[in-house]
Amino acid sequence: MTSHKSILVGITGGIGSGKSTVARIFSILGIPIYYADDRAxxxxxxxxxxxxxxxxxxxxxxxxxxxxxxxxxxxxxxxxxxxxxxxxxxxxxxxxxxxxxxWAYAQKSPYVLKEAALLFETGSYKDLDKVINVSSPIRIRISRVLMRDPHRNEKQVNDIIDKQLPDEEKNKLADFVIKNTDNKLLIPQVLEIHKQLMKV
Known part of the structure; x- marks a missing residue:
């Protein structure tokens, strides 16, 4: 994968983990983002x-x-x-x-982000240079999804979570972990990863 000018970075996280919010912060920093699920x-x-x-x-x-x-x-x-x-x-x-x-080949950025819900589950993380996992406690994730998607119920959200790899597994496979909890600020964590990736 060395033909790319940009470093290929994946960003993933289970449903309700807040990966879209994290991706938005990266895009404010000027990093191009490929939304894999939308493109699919x-x-x-x-x-x-x-x-x-x-x-x-x-x-x-x-x-x-x-x-x-x-x-x-x-x-x-x-x-x-x-x-x-x-x-x-x-x-x-x-x-x-x-x-x-x-898409990645056409970008003029030190690194690009591929945002996808199932990076590890599909094995597509192997095509990337680095992966960020957005991790969040299940109870917070469920309440976020229920607020965001009023048509879903708790059982449906739990069924989706059960089909996704648990956070512990994803955190082991990821190069960076962003903890999206009530008591951890997202922006400093994103800025720290951004700084490291700009150095690579």
Whole structure:
């Protein structure tokens, strides 16, 4: 991965950990940020090769006649079927990886950030030079998500948390850990990591 001018840094964290807030602080410092989950949605809706592969694997109903992604149909296909989850991830993740590489190569910054919920779970952290994990106690995460997404209930949030790698595991794999708790300020932690990355 040395062909990139910028250092590739991942930023991850479980649902409700506050990784988007942390990413915003980095962007205020002028660091370019690639939002992997948003780009994945965009690619599924707009990338002709990916659209074709999704139709081959999940049927033509995956898209409307106008070519609009039928999220409800796809979700119903993938929901609770581990094999189908693997299939869709196997199509989307390589497309996101290639898209990120192209994007990162075009940036003029000492380092760039790739923000993604499942960096460790998908193995995509191996493509990066450094990884930041935003860590937060589960009770705080649940209350944050319930405030942010009133349509979710506590059981749904717990189900999502159960599918993600526990913080202890992520913290071991990460190069930097940002603790997002009620008694730790985020900005000094971000500035410290920023300073270290600018030196690399």
């Amino acid at each position: 949605k965009w690619l599924m809706a707009n990338d002709p090769d990916l659209k074709k592969q999704i139709q081959v694997n999940f049927g033509n109903e995956s898209y409307s006649e106008e070519g609009v992604l039928n999220r409800a149909f796809l979700a119903s296909k993938v929901f609770s079927d581990e094999e189908k989850v693997k299939t869709i991830n196997g199509l989307v993740h390589p497309a996101v990886r290639a898209d990120f590489e192209t």
